[in-house]
């Protein structure tokens with residue numbers, strides 16, 4: 001039977017990365033996507049912007065929407081302080097399975113909780129199920145038409161606090177127009193665009209960093 005792209009990406013990690021070395025896992029995925037097969041990871045260029053935001057925020061509790069193969073999950077978790085945690089939501093069981101193995105190869109299991117299921121169901125359960133009070137950082141990288149509804153859901157569930165940072169991938173390509181309009185015009189957010197390129201290509205894309213003002 002034919003392998004899937006996520007399976008081939010995982011094999012590239014197991015072949016080329018050092019167990020327990022998150023940065024080598026990130027490097028192996030970027031090399032695979034540049035040299036062999038494009039995949040929708042945030043990538044190395046936007047990844048550097050992600051790294052700088054994570055390092056600046058120094059978050060204790062992180063939420064990621066859309067794990068896919070775990071590239072950004074590993075990238076973020078490798079920068080977290082000791083007791084910090086990232087909860088990442090993924091509703092495709094095949095992707096979740098691959099992501100767990102990529103995360104295990106990086107040796108970051110105890111910093112990362114992969115939760116299988118739709119964000120719409122799990123966000124309202126964050127407090128009771130995972131003892132989350134509020135998130136310090138939210139990385140949005142799932143279906144682009146779900147960024148806005150899930151942001152409103154996070155607000156309604158009281159999971160954002162004064163100063164929570166929302167960092168959104170793909171605000172240009174594929175684009176998240178309704179989300180951008182909201183965070184750039186709402187008095188409850190201070191928003192900033194970081195221009196970059198679509199992963200592994202020359203096309204324009206960028207990250208939008210929005211601070212929740214409470």
Ligand SMILES: CNc1ncnc2c1ncn2[C@@H]1O[C@H](/C=C/CNC(=O)c2cc(-c3ccc(F)cc3)cc(O)c2O)[C@H](F)[C@H]1O
Pocket residue numbers: 040041042065066067068089090091092095117118119120141142143144146169170173174198199
């Ligand atoms: C809706 N709630 C969800 N809950 C849990 N997991 C979810 C949910 N929704 C999706 N997932 C999960 O999150 C992932 C979805 C990622 C979607 N990402 C993209 O489409 C995306 C697309 C491009 C792209 C750009 C140009 C081009 F020519 C082709 C593609 C670039 C990017 O960086 C992207 O991130 C996963 F697949 C899905 O199961």
Ligand SMILES: [Mg+2]
Pocket residue numbers: 040041042141169170
């Ligand atoms: Mg993306």
